[in-house]
Amino acid sequence: MNERRGLYPAIEPRETGMLDVGDGHSLYWELSGNADGKPVVFLHGGPGGGSIPEHRRQFDPARYNILVFDQRGAGRSTPYASLEANTTWHLVEDIERLRAMVGVDRWMVFGGSWGSTLSLAYAETHPERVTELVLRGVFLFGQAEVDWLYKEGGASSLYPEGWDDFVAPIAEGERDDLVAAYQRVLTGDDEAAKLVAAKAWSKWEAVTVTLxxxxxxxxxxxxxxxxxxxxxxxxxxxxxxxxxxxGQLLCGAHKLRGIPGVIVQGRHDCCTPPRAAWALKKAWPQVELNIIPDGGHLFSEPGVLDGLVRATDRFGG
Known part of the structure; x- marks a missing residue:
């Protein structure tokens, strides 16, 4: 009983496709597992991270009908890296389009990191469509959470050498607002500078997500x-x-009452620290919060993965 759970064996999707959601966007999607099983939608992180084969393996394929998809601009969805018509609320309605495509009235929603944010936004907008919520590394998009990652004095205090690499592409006089400075480069016309900045931004994420x-x-x-x-x-x-x-997602947490939920949160998550998960627990007392004492941010860490697979097993019946 104390042995930690791992991923289910590798499986291939039984069906894949592209869904035109309008605004010039087409989403890659895949269905795996049991076509007659419990429906679940997996929401990847980032935003922009895309999906990987291991994501579908967090669910028992004999019990679940598993939908994994790439959000607008991410992974195999097109157009690649597009920012046009790419907002939280576009993605919320994309999930509804996918639910209708699958042909189910309600489903379980599973999301980690940015996927937890999107899961909450979707569940608070369409609570009648959600049977359960499983969340990892809760991110509520509060200003303090953004500042933790992108202003000096937060995660930079733990990873000073990584922080120096992160700020390096930005001129010293522009570092008072790194998000805005990076935006100018990442949406500019200098392709070489754009790639340097993109790799520095993404490397900083890689530093903070690993225990x-x-x-x-x-x-x-x-x-x-x-x-x-x-x-x-x-x-x-x-x-x-x-x-x-x-504070929008916390204020809307009352809409989640009646929806069973589990949060799996690494104690040492330096990307999305436990404070947000604790705040959500207080706003939504019915949710079960499991803080993993030796866990960080990534779903693949042994303690975090164990908590996630146990949650999907429980809700799978």
């Missing part, structure tokens, strides 16, 4: 194909405060 240094994670995040989408889309959302009013 222990991981060369593989850093290599993944700084791959140009990953870095451009992550940096441009993530920066776009940060610059626009996620199109959320300050």
């Amino acid at each position: 222990l240094p991981s060369a593989a994670t850093e290599e993944h995040f700084t791959d140009p194909e990953v870095a451009i989408a992550v940096a441009r889309i993530e920066n776009h959302y940060m610059a626009n405060k996620g199109w959320l009013e300050e």
Whole structure:
């Protein structure tokens, strides 16, 4: 009973496709597992991170009908790294379009990091469509959370050498607002400067999401194909405060009452620290909050993964 759970064995999607959601965007989607099983939608992080095969393996394929998709501009969705018509509320309605495509009235919603933000925005907008919520590394898009990552004195205090690499592409006179400074570069015409900035932005994320240094994670995040989408889309959302009013998701948490939920939160998560998960627990007392004492941010860390798979097993019946 004390052995930690891991991913389910590798499976291939039984069906894949592209869904035209308007505004020039087409979303890559895949269905895996049991077509007659419990429906669940997986919401990846970033924003802009895209999906990977391991995401579908957090669910028992015998019990779940698993929808994984790439959000606007991310992964295999097109147009690549596009910022046009790419907001939280576009994505919320995209999820509804996907639900209608799958042909289910209600489903479980599972999201980590930015995916937790999007899960909450969707569930508070369409609570009648949500059977359960499983969240990891809660990010409520409060200004203090954004400042923790992108202003000196937050995560920079823990990773000073990583912070120096992060600010390096920005002129010293522009570092008072790094999100705005990066936005100018990432949306500019200098392609070489854009790539340098994208890799620095994404490398900073790789530094903060790992509990222990991981060369593989850093290599993944700084791959140009990953870095451009992550940096441009993530920066776009940060610059626009996620199109959320300050405290909006906490204020709307009363809409979640009656929806069973589990939060899996790493105690040492330096990307999305536990304070936001604790605030959500206080606003939504019915949710079960599991703080993993040896966990960081990534879903693949043993304690975090154990908590997530146990939650999906429980809700899978």
